[in-house]
Amino acid sequence: KDTRNPLRRINQEIFNFAGLKQREIEELKRMADFRREFLADVSHELKTPIFAAQGYIYTLLDGAADDEAVRTRFLQKAANSLDGLDVLVQDLLMLSQLETKQIRMYYSYFNLAELIRAVFDQMEGKAESQGIALRLPADFPEQLWVWADKQRIQQVITNLTSNAIKYSNDSPEGGGWVEAQVREEGDRIRVLIKDNGRGIPAEHLNRIFERFYRVEKSRAKVSGGTGLGLAIVKHILEAHKSQIDVQSEVGKGSVFSFRLKKRKDKRSRSQQTELAE
């Protein structure tokens, strides 16, 4: 590149400018496509809980409210549908912000081992009620420092663990478990969430990260998922320049895993946190 030649320099500048415009146009097109598809998907998904709640409420108004037991049961069901709607709207907002890159990641240096323990503690009740054991290997570390957005990574681990519990093996013998493991891979830490649940058929494996994609449509409704959990996970990890990997075998179980950066250099913890802000 000869920047002393003015003609060449001007040429280069025009070239850069045109390249920039092209990229901007592509970005705008991408956003427009995204908005159109998103709206279509969303209106479809919103209808399910709205119709359900309407159904219960109108049945109550039609006279079902006279019977106290029926009244309580129907009100509870209407409330559950509206709770589901609330979760769906929250997930949708998060996903749309992630997909259009409106969410900033707030990096800091934090103890990943502690975060995983905290998520497992939080989900213990839910797992127990389904007869699933949440476990960590005996050599699971006390400290494991990584450089990432702690709140978002907490959401990734929560979504993966919640799925592992939800799609656990429902055989009457029980014996279901979910295990978190960590592995060092050079300057990265790999986190693995393993389950011995029902597994995912190979032909669905690369589609489960699409929004609203479910392996079993009807069962997903029963288990109350929004179909957005894995799409959110994928986008959060992409923002971390990482990716989500999955291995699964039907009837045996699944392993979801991803990698995070270990501490970059030997700066003190407070300096690292300052850099994040």
Ligand code: ADP
């Ligand atoms: P959902 O709200 O339906 O759980 P997700 O995006 O979290 O939405 O997951 C998409 C689909 O992937 C699920 O409906 C389920 O079919 C499948 N899936 C996700 N995690 C697991 C798992 N650990 N075991 C088996 N199937 C899973």
